[in-house]
Amino acid sequence: MRILARLLLCLAILPGLPALAQSAPSQDGDVAALRKEVQELRQQLEQQQREHDAQMSELRQRMSAQTPATMPATSQPAAGAAAPAQGASQPAATASSPADELQAAIRQAQSPTAPAATSQPGAAEGNWLSTDWLSFSQPPAPVQSFNPDISLVGDFQGRHDSDVGGFLSDNRIVRELELGISGNIDPYARVVSIFSVHPKPDPDSGYDIDVEEAYVESLSSIDGFGGKVGKFRLDFGKINELHQHALPWPEYPLVIQSFFGEEGVAAEGASVSWLAPTDQFIELTSQSVAKSKDSLLAGDDSDSFVQLLHLKTFNDLSTNSTLEWGLSGAVMPTSDTPGTASDAVEGMDLTYKWRPTKEGLYQSFKWINELLTSQRQVDGRHVCAWGGYSAPEYQFARQWAAGLRYDYTQDPTDSSRNTQAIGAYLTFAQSEFLYWRLGYQFSHRNFLVHNSEDDHTIFLQLDFSLGPHPAHKY
Amino acid sequence: MNTSFKIAAAASVLGLWLLADISRAAEPLTVVTTTPTLKSLVEAVGGDKVKVASIGAGDEDPHFIQAKPSFMVLARKADLWVRVGMELEIGYEGLILDGSRNGKIRVGQPGHLDVSEKVIKLEVPTGKVTRDMGDVHPLGNPHYWLDPLNGRIMAREIADRLAQLDPNDAAAFAQNYKAFEKALDERMFGPELVATLGGDKLWALQLRHQLLPYLDESKLRGKLGGWQAAMLPLAGQSIITQHKSWGYFTNRFGLSVAGELEPKPGIPPTAAHLAETIELIKRNGIKVILLEPFYERKAADNVRQKTGAKVVVCASAVGGQKEATDYLALMDLIVNKLSDALGAPAARATASQATLR
Numbered sequence: 001m002r003i004l005a006r007l008l009l010c011l012a013i014l015p016g017l018p019a020l021a022q023s024a025p026s027q028d029g030d031v032a033a034l035r036k037e038v039q040e041l042r043q044q045l046e047q048q049q050r051e052h053d054a055q056m057s058e059l060r061q062r063m064s065a066q067t068p069a070t071m072p073a074t075s076q077p078a079a080g081a082a083a084p085a086q087g088a089s090q091p092a093a094t095a096s097s098p099a100d101e102l103q104a105a106i107r108q109a110q111s112p113t114a115p116a117a118t119s120q121p122g123a124a125e126g127n128w129l130s131t132d133w134l135s136f137s138q139p140p141a142p143v144q145s146f147n148p149d150i151s152l153v154g155d156f157q158g159r160h161d162s163d164v165g166g167f168l169s170d171n172r173i174v175r176e177l178e179l180g181i182s183g184n185i186d187p188y189a190r191v192v193s194i195f196s197v198h199p200k201p202d203p204d205s206g207y208d209i210d211v212e213e214a215y216v217e218s219l220s221s222i223d224g225f226g227g228k229v230g231k232f233r234l235d236f237g238k239i240n241e242l243h244q245h246a247l248p249w250p251e252y253p254l255v256i257q258s259f260f261g262e263e264g265v266a267a268e269g270a271s272v273s274w275l276a277p278t279d280q281f282i283e284l285t286s287q288s289v290a291k292s293k294d295s296l297l298a299g300d301d302s303d304s305f306v307q308l309l310h311l312k313t314f315n316d317l318s319t320n321s322t323l324e325w326g327l328s329g330a331v332m333p334t335s336d337t338p339g340t341a342s343d344a345v346e347g348m349d350l351t352y353k354w355r356p357t358k359e360g361l362y363q364s365f366k367w368i369n370e371l372l373t374s375q376r377q378v379d380g381r382h383v384c385a386w387g388g389y390s391a392p393e394y395q396f397a398r399q400w401a402a403g404l405r406y407d408y409t410q411d412p413t414d415s416s417r418n419t420q421a422i423g424a425y426l427t428f429a430q431s432e433f434l435y436w437r438l439g440y441q442f443s444h445r446n447f448l449v450h451n452s453e454d455d456h457t458i459f460l461q462l463d464f465s466l467g468p469h470p471a472h473k474y
Numbered sequence: 475m476n477t478s479f480k481i482a483a484a485a486s487v488l489g490l491w492l493l494a495d496i497s498r499a500a501e502p503l504t505v506v507t508t509t510p511t512l513k514s515l516v517e518a519v520g521g522d523k524v525k526v527a528s529i530g531a532g533d534e535d536p537h538f539i540q541a542k543p544s545f546m547v548l549a550r551k552a553d554l555w556v557r558v559g560m561e562l563e564i565g566y567e568g569l570i571l572d573g574s575r576n577g578k579i580r581v582g583q584p585g586h587l588d589v590s591e592k593v594i595k596l597e598v599p600t601g602k603v604t605r606d607m608g609d610v611h612p613l614g615n616p617h618y619w620l621d622p623l624n625g626r627i628m629a630r631e632i633a634d635r636l637a638q639l640d641p642n643d644a645a646a647f648a649q650n651y652k653a654f655e656k657a658l659d660e661r662m663f664g665p666e667l668v669a670t671l672g673g674d675k676l677w678a679l680q681l682r683h684q685l686l687p688y689l690d691e692s693k694l695r696g697k698l699g700g701w702q703a704a705m706l707p708l709a710g711q712s713i714i715t716q717h718k719s720w721g722y723f724t725n726r727f728g729l730s731v732a733g734e735l736e737p738k739p740g741i742p743p744t745a746a747h748l749a750e751t752i753e754l755i756k757r758n759g760i761k762v763i764l765l766e767p768f769y770e771r772k773a774a775d776n777v778r779q780k781t782g783a784k785v786v787v788c789a790s791a792v793g794g795q796k797e798a799t800d801y802l803a804l805m806d807l808i809v810n811k812l813s814d815a816l817g818a819p820a821a822r823a824t825a826s827q828a829t830l831r
Contacts, residue, residue, distance in 0.1 A: 098674035105681035106627070109594045187582075221575035224550070275550065275575050281543040314543035319531065322542060357534040358768050398742050398770075431741065433605060466605075469564045474541045 148183030148191075151467030155245045162456040163449060172199045176244060178212065180467070190217050194243075212243070213266060224275040233266045235273075235285045235310045236328045237370050238349040240264040242473075248368075248393050248403055249425055250439045250459040255372050255387030255409040258419075259345060267291070269305065281314035291332065304333040321354040322474075334377050345374040345412075353474075364395040374412045385410035393425075401427045407443075419445045425459075432469075437461040503640050506552040506579075508563050509536050511619050512589065512628075514792040514800045516556060518654045519633040523643045529570070532793020535768045537609070537740070541566040546573035553639060555579035556632065559590035560616035587635045590616070593624040596721055608738025620790060621722035622662055622701065622805055623677060629654050661802050664699020701727070701809045708816045712758055714751060714783070716743075716765035716774065719790055723808060732760055735773050743773040755781040762815045766790045786815045 155176040177197040184190045196212040215230030233241050240256060244263055251257070256264050269289030276282035287308040308330040315323045328347040348371045355364035371388035387409030395401040403425045411417040421443035429435040439459035446453065505526045507513045513528035520526065527548055530539040536558070549555060549570050557563050571580060578585035590613075598614035599607075618624045633651035637644035659673030667676060671694070679685040680702070689695040698706070709728030713720075716735045724731050733754050737747035754760070755777065763774045764786045774785045788811045789795040789804060798804040 098672050098678060102674040102678040102681075105678040106594060106623075109681055110592075219572075219580070220577050224575050226572075226575050275546065275573070277550075279547060281547045283543070312543075316542070316544050322544070324543070355540070357531040361535055361538065361768060362770055431605075432609070469561070471541065471568045472565055473569060474543060 148181050149468045151178075151180040151465060151470065153178040153180070153243075153245050153465045154463065156462040157250060158460045159250075160458045162454075163452050174199065174207075178243065178245070184219065185216070188218065188220050190219055191215070192217060224277060225272060226274075227270065227272045229270045231266055231268045232271060233264065234260075234289065234308060234330075235271065235287060236260075236265070236308060236330060236345075237310075237347040237372070238324075238326065238351055238368055239370065245463045245465075246473075248366075248391070248401075248427070249405055249423065250437060250461045253370070253389040253391070253405065254407040254419055254421055254443075255370070255389055258387065258409045259372055259374060259412055267306070281312075283312045285310040285312070306330055306332045320356045321352070324351045324353075325349060343374070343376045345372060347372045362395075362398050365393070367392040376412055378413045383413060383415055385412045385415040399429045401429075403427070417445070417447045419443055433466070434462070434464040437463075503553045503636065504551050505554045505556060505636075506549050507556040508539065508567065509558060509619075509791055510793040511791045511801060511804065512556045512558065512632075514804075515589075515625065515629050515654075516632055516636075518801065519629050519647055519650045520636055521646060521650045523640065523646055524636065530791075532789060532791045532798065533767050533795075535766070536562055536791065537565065539563070539566050541569035541573070543573065545570045546575075549574035549579060550576050552576060552579050552585070554585050554587060554635065556587045556589060558616055558619070559588035560595070560613040560618070561611045562616035584635070584638060587631065589628045589631050590618065592631055593618045593627050594621065596725060597718070608736070609740030610738075615718060615721060617719040617790065618722050619801075620720060620808070621726045622658060623681070623726065624722065625801055625805070626655060626658055626677075629658075657802060660700065661805065662700045663702050664697060666697040666699065667694060670694060670697060701805060704809050704813050705729070708813060711816055712760050713762040713764050713812075713816075714755060714760055714777070715763070716769045719766065720764055729812075732758055735763070735765070735777065748773060748777060752777055752780050755783050761817070762786050762812070764788060764812070767794055784815045786811050788812075 153176075154174070155178070156173050157175045158173060175198065179195045179197070180193070181195075182190065182192040191214075193214040194212045196210045197207050198210070200206060200208050211231060213230075213232050215228045215232045217228040218226050233243070235241050237256075239247065239253065240260060242264075244252070252260075252262070252264050267289035269287060271285060271287040273283055273285040276284070285308075287310075288305045289308065291306055308328070310326060310328045312326040313324070317323055326347075326349045328349070330345050332343045334343055350369045351366065353364070353366045367390070369388070369390045371386070373384070373386045376383045376385075387407075389405055389407045391403060391405035393401055393403030405421075405423045405425070407419070407421040407423070409419055421441050423439060423441035425437060425439040427435055427437045437459065439457075439461070441455075441457045441459070443455045443457070444453060445455075449455070502523050502525045503520070505513075505516050505520065505524050507516060507526060507528045509530045510528040510532045513526045516524060516526045529542075529545045529548065530536055546569075552574070555571070557567060576585075577583070580586060581588075595614040595618060599610060599612060603610050603612045619628065629651055633647045636647045640647075655673060656668070659668045659676065663673070663676045667689075676685065679688050685702070686695070689698060705727035710730075712730045712732040713724065714733055714735065715731050718731075718734055718736070718739050721731055723729075733751055735743045735748065735751060737744055755763075760781075761783055763777060763783050765771070765774055765788075767787055767789060771785060771787065777783065778785050787795075788808055789798040790808075792798050792800055792804050794804075795807065797807045
């Protein structure tokens, strides 16, 4: 471009110079100086023209070298391969063949802003001022291409508990904000990181920030194996893997809360999964993670790892309905001495889904069921406990779904204490990126909390997601 | 005896192994497409050299195909994954590709074909795209397969990629493509005109809006047939659609979409917006509301009652209605439904003749 500008400047100045020289014939010294200057300018011009010609011919060579790659020729004769470079800059009437003419017309339609080939009769091949060749290459990729995907998920909730009182839980609306940053690191690995901002337990002391998940995942796979390392939600059963905002209810089922913690369980470690080479979907996942505080996986003082195994299978019952079932098991050594007692938890999950292809925007049904059992050493006693839930949900209009959930769970540290609950939920999806949910749950315990065995809870939830369109897990 | 037995055994094992290898080499390419329209194009140019499956169904909204684990099993065995692209598959594709653990079909690999690369695109946003515009695709409107010229470009892309993956059958793919191209051109312009001028020339003239002047000048107007002849009397008319998905078709045939029942792409119709649309229809004398079979008719029927406009339910994908058996039949269906509804029965007959050729 700089050469072009200089050249134009020279061309603009040159015609004026002789006139300038004639206007002062008596000043010989000046004329000589001007002559010399003109001479120098002429030399410069010639030099630049030579440089420019060399560059143009190099460019043309490069373009014709690239052309066959962009126009793979299964049926196109070799001569046609050079067409794009010429076709675009030639008037339609003189294009070499109908195929070339069509290619030129297509290119013109692809970039309507580019100069029209037919409206530029002067733009012959030799006219290097034509910018048609610029539209030959793809537009430059946006600078953001290398930025990771950034997303923000908000989970707001107001709730009223009959035994606690007040509508907003601790006068807080923002239950959680999740900031997700993820992207491919190189051709072999991807990183997923999710930071959670949530209110501190003390209502007046602001927010805590926590790493909810941060793992590096393999992109390539050998013989159906894949793996990840870092902190991740454990692949136990159907629901634990999901984040709170992705649940079809305002909170995790009671059995997940009492066995794994209020928000399920995530832990640091490594995970390997394998997709069986069968016509049916069978996936086996093995995870080895450090113990996590505040959950059944806490155990006593022990540095050993929790071992988890999950089998997931999936069947298409018909085009519209599917059945997924899985088995999970986790073992947690409670002592550093090998072969001594371990805590264990086992799970079974069964999910039925129905969604007709044609009416699927407006109607669907899913029914999620899970059963968990646990064996723990508590103060030298062996405690066996179990719990489960069953939750059907029917989507009855494009934006509306109604669901129920029945819960039963024993306390994994004292199986004589149990809680059961029944909840009803109504979800309105304002768009794909925001939903409102109203919920009511009645729960009954066989022990007293705040002098009561029964509890009524009303939930009002607002969740949104900002950023790139997320992929929806089935 | 023992030795010769061993040699014979070794030879037969070797023979079997070689045979197995040969039979594997002759196995057709396994192709998985995201939509049945792509599947139809792959079948047209792949012929018996490919085995194709589509994860989406024809009567399904292509934006909301679900990432079923069984699709991962399907994709695991694929040599080639073909997608519409332009972010149409953003809601599920990544999960299926990851879940399949098939390195061959990852984005950027020869086994991953984004057919949108060379098509003519419409509605590519120039400014910043935000969610308050609704479900706008930052790379442009992805419903491009409804322009038959794009169908031609897509088939060529597929044929080229199949040839790259299976060079032994490259000649067959090129031949199949040529046959498909000829069939499409004849359906578009009528067989007589294609025989006289050739498909490439006709398309180039069509693209540059020079087709009719050229035909008049060459005294060939009478030979024009196919979809182009059927749609010609309808050029200049406006229609209303449910979603912003028909622009490629209307653009090719000189019709226009005056508005959508959805206030913004992907946002369900609202009462206020429908009231505006009713006004628009009355003001401009619009005769047709066009929507895909997977949308509820409720909003369209509501507008129909208040305006007298016809509701036309028409598949936008192969398999979306029983007549849409392949790509060319899908285009036949759209042309016929629109010419019926917009009132050009004579033209329709021409289209049928071209079809029955």
